[in-house]
Amino acid sequence: MSVDAIGLSAELLKAVKACGYKNLTPIQQRAIPLIRSGSDLLASAQTGTGKTAAFSLPIIDALADALAKKSQGEQANKTVRALILTPTRELAQQVARNISSYSEFLPLNSGAIYGGANMPPQTKMLKQGLDILVATPGRLIEHVTARNVDLSQVKFLVLDEADRMLDMGFLNDIQQLISVIKQKHQTLMFSATFSHKVKNLAKQILHTPKTLEVSRQNSTSGKVKQSVYWVSETRKCELLSELIGVNNWQQVLVFAGTKESANVLAKELKLDGIKAALCHGDVSQGGRNKALEQFSEGNVRVLVATDVAARGLDIADLPYVVNFHLPYLAEDYVHRIGRTGRAGKSGTAISLVSPKDEKFLDNIEELIGRKFERIIVPGYELDRALPAQYEGEQDAPLKKSRYKATQEKNQMLTKKRENSTPAAKRRAKTNKSKAKQVGKVVNKPANKKRK
Numbered sequence: 001m002s003v004d005a006i007g008l009s010a011e012l013l014k015a016v017k018a019c020g021y022k023n024l025t026p027i028q029q030r031a032i033p034l035i036r037s038g039s040d041l042l043a044s045a046q047t048g049t050g051k052t053a054a055f056s057l058p059i060i061d062a063l064a065d066a067l068a069k070k071s072q073g074e075q076a077n078k079t080v081r082a083l084i085l086t087p088t089r090e091l092a093q094q095v096a097r098n099i100s101s102y103s104e105f106l107p108l109n110s111g112a113i114y115g116g117a118n119m120p121p122q123t124k125m126l127k128q129g130l131d132i133l134v135a136t137p138g139r140l141i142e143h144v145t146a147r148n149v150d151l152s153q154v155k156f157l158v159l160d161e162a163d164r165m166l167d168m169g170f171l172n173d174i175q176q177l178i179s180v181i182k183q184k185h186q187t188l189m190f191s192a193t194f195s196h197k198v199k200n201l202a203k204q205i206l207h208t209p210k211t212l213e214v215s216r217q218n219s220t221s222g223k224v225k226q227s228v229y230w231v232s233e234t235r236k237c238e239l240l241s242e243l244i245g246v247n248n249w250q251q252v253l254v255f256a257g258t259k260e261s262a263n264v265l266a267k268e269l270k271l272d273g274i275k276a277a278l279c280h281g282d283v284s285q286g287g288r289n290k291a292l293e294q295f296s297e298g299n300v301r302v303l304v305a306t307d308v309a310a311r312g313l314d315i316a317d318l319p320y321v322v323n324f325h326l327p328y329l330a331e332d333y334v335h336r337i338g339r340t341g342r343a344g345k346s347g348t349a350i351s352l353v354s355p356k357d358e359k360f361l362d363n364i365e366e367l368i369g370r371k372f373e374r375i376i377v378p379g380y381e382l383d384r385a386l387p388a389q390y391e392g393e394q395d396a397p398l399k400k401s402r403y404k405a406t407q408e409k410n411q412m413l414t415k416k417r418e419n420s421t422p423a424a425k426r427r428a429k430t431n432k433s434k435a436k437q438v439g440k441v442v443n444k445p446a447n448k449k450r451k
Contacts, residue, residue: 001029011105012061016053019101025050027214032058040209041188042202049214051160051190052098056084059156060099063131064106078109078129080149082156083181085137085174087164088308089114089285090292095160096134108132115139116285123148137165137173144180152182159189159201166197167329178205192338193331224341225348228361230374232382233354236324237265239380240352241272244302249320251295252302255336257325259306265324266304276302307332315339323351326360330367355382 001024003016024032027043031054034041043051059082066081084099086092096112103110110132113122119142126133126149133140133149143149157178159165165174187206191198194213202209231239244252256262259280269276277291277300295303296315307327321340327333340347353361353374365371376382 006032006057008057009061009064009106012057012064012102015102015104015106016057018104019098021053025054027051027212028054028057030212030214031055034210034212035059035186035188036062037210038186040186040206041212042198042206042209043188043190043212044192044194044214052095053102055158055160055188055190056095056099056102059132059158060103060106060108062156063108064103067107067131078131079153080130080133080151081153082132082158083151083154083177084132084134084158084160085140085165085170085177086134086160087136087168087170089116089136090288090308091161092134092136099132099134103132110134113139113143116288119143137170137177140177141173144177151177151180154181155183155185157181157185157187159187159191162189162191162201163193163195163198163331164191164335166195166201167331171197171201174201175204192335195331223346224337225346226337226370226372227348227350228372228374229350229352229380230376230382231352231354231380233356235380236352236354237268239377240265240322240324241269241274242377243350244274245272250301251298251315251318252320252322253295253315253318253339254302254304254322254324255327256304256306257328261325262304262306266302269302269304274302275300276304279303279305279308281306281308307336317345319347321347321349323349326351326353326357326364328360330360330363333364334368 003013003021003024006024008016027049031041031043035055035058043054063081084095086095092112092114096110099110108131109129111125111130112134113126114136115138122139122143123146126143135143140149144151159174165171187209189198189202189206189209229239229243240254243249254265256265259282262278262280266276266278277294279288279291283291291300291303292315294300304324318340321337323333323336327336337347337349340349351361351372361372
């Protein structure tokens, strides 16, 4: 169905077309009429299928229409009419950017607030007045408590990626925010998965909702080629470097299990000569923005992230996603690989799996209803027969790949550079002088006793 067929206002249609939209996705075709009818909605669709436009286009259209009917004085008195809650700052930024683009030719103000950024600029923006507010629950609670924002007049409430917000423990925050909305409002819950937690929350906050499932629950896109590589935990980094190098992959999003492991992995990749940047909770908001910008522009080859980036990252035509560690929750696998193959495009997702990951892989296979072949790259077998000359020994030396050799060379050069700095030379000179003094004391002959 063409975007012309849904009756958007001329200004909104102009902006949507400027964004490159020609046809509506299935979730947009089915959700927009339901939202326009005024019904509460519980909708599930795969990540990357256009959920943001599905809920924001009818809301923007309704708000613009209502604003046009108000007097000039009423228009100047702006209060939040649409509130969109997201689990992560990255998703909040993405949704806010999309809404800003859609409302480019309309007299609507929108903005985003989230943790990890300074409060004063956000406070100033809120005081100036917004029609549409995108926020993470925790930071919004802070602003509500400080009386920086009035949510009493909200007419549209959207919970985007509701399952993730519940997994992150935002249930109490969501309930507290709903309690301050005084107007009768329309509530829309969008999620990539229909978990039991989501269904329970829907029963609490939705009133006679319409339910919409565009794809099978917890399914993955058929456009994404998924593979599993069987490898020991200690050789994952080496294999990843080899896959990137041999296949000449240029834009790879890699998910690590923890912030610490992400730091180590990024450092190892750099030693292998592969430019990498970091995106996780310990990286400042400015640092994360810079990393995403460098990655999107192709200035770094690999972005190493934790699950903070599993939702909200929208990188155009991202070709590769790698699970360096499998996620603890099987549902997060769906969101991770959903960063590629978006909007009907193709992509590749691979997982590096060691024996200790087997239980997580089993859970993923059960969730998505698929069994993966375990691919073993020659030279990375877990139980290789020992060569004759090593029979009887516990460990045979492994043949170094050219990436391992490069890593050791880079490590040696790094150490050499560190030791050649003026400060390092001064330390070495001082240590040498101290050693001489100690040697003199040790070698000093003992005084002979007087007779």
